[in-house]
Amino acid sequence: MTEPESGPSLRELISAPHPDHAPLPRAPLNEHGVREVRGVPYLPVEGSRPLELDLWLPERSGSGRLPLVLFVHGGAWRRGRRDDLGPRTRHWTPGPFARIAAEGFAVACADYRLSGEAPFPAPLDDLRAALRWLTLRSAELGIDTGRTVAWGESAGGHLASLLTLTHTDPSPAGAVIWYGPSDLTTARGPFTPEDPASPEALMLGAPPATAPQRARAASPLTQVRAGTPPFLLVHGEQDSMVACSHSQDLAAALEAAGSSPVELWTIPNADHGWHGVSDAQVEQIFTDSLAFALRLVS
Template structure:
């Protein structure tokens, strides 16, 4: 074979996500475009990882702040474009609303616990941030103004992404809805001795049997004085993830001098079950205001 010539195997492979053409954008709401199924990483023996992008109309070609959204689903199921059961019937949807407020949104896949164990999902989110930085000029993004926003298991991963080091710009803030913060201690229905919980499936075994691994996967253990601002919102009646997770993380961050705002919601179970629709909208609006405020500060605008 002639030196320098591509092999058939190389030619038939899809272009690498770092250089693959972006898909065409579709208008999904007034002033908002969406790009669906954009590949951002390849994992050996696994499905390609993709993200969806909601982009504001940006005629001035300004670099836009960004929300990296992380879906829930107990680390074993879920869809990247789902902010939870109480937002599924919104029209326009939550991501279009964020984009209409001038903030781009990337909703990223991550490997689920049936595909790979921790820290694989966290590595995947770091890969998404890396890709977004690499393609930022094409997409008019300022990844230096990224807020990571997650719900439930996605809130857990969002917290870890905000609290642990990685290459490239770190998130400037985190919005965490009812996310687990501590995998080492029994809380509510969670028993770290069990090998069948979602947490055990995430880690590949009972957390109590691997305490160092459980600690590594616990946002509470990674709180530090230089942490970015956190908005933690949790239902006081949560029957799946005890409200003490958010209370303890907020307390620990505050003790270390890191900015944290905790809001506990009376009458709310997991996923905002039990709340009137207007209360869910108000929680979303508060989270969006926090996001815009933090990205303005990071840009030196406020």
């Protein structure tokens, strides 16, 4: 009597394909010459939702691989959409990511676990996993993750800063950070380290004052080191939610560590999310930020 051959269990057979080798969705080129691929799983999370990312892939000219913008959304670490560059860009046609792609970048907008789902370092770990997945699938996608620019706004700027400062395989080519927190250890603007209800405390899982080591690990300002990639920091001078000093102090620390280039643009009359400035000014901030990113990968 022969033994039955061993094989996959029923649970394995009915499970969705693992993101590392699942087929990539197909999408035609749109009128702007960009393929827009939505909802691609990149990380299964035990007991939680699978994390996904959206892709904008321009048509390649020649055989070279495309540089990548990895975008990280804001929302106080507890809300937000992965494809949202902020309230002042939501009405744009074409949208901001199609515009970035039209200039020759591939764009990936990644989910990460929010503070109601898992505390820090979970969201940073998720972005590392997104970059790992993009590297694994880079040949299929036609991208070069060695030329990745991390671009984030608000809480996403904080996470994009940390990713750029601490990730090494591959190291990002640089960062574009819009009004991101850089210091979770010191009272600034409306933030106080003792407040258990602050977005920072919810993200850390404890008030920063009671978890100083975790707060330091989550502060881009304390993670600056020699050899840090280039940074562009853009912040409103009248920001009432994330004090402008976050970007000013991070820029000073980066310059002291020898990072080059480091550019700091403070925007007069601008509040958080670019409230208080004209549509034309927001367009210019975006255009100049994209030009900085392009210089990093040229």
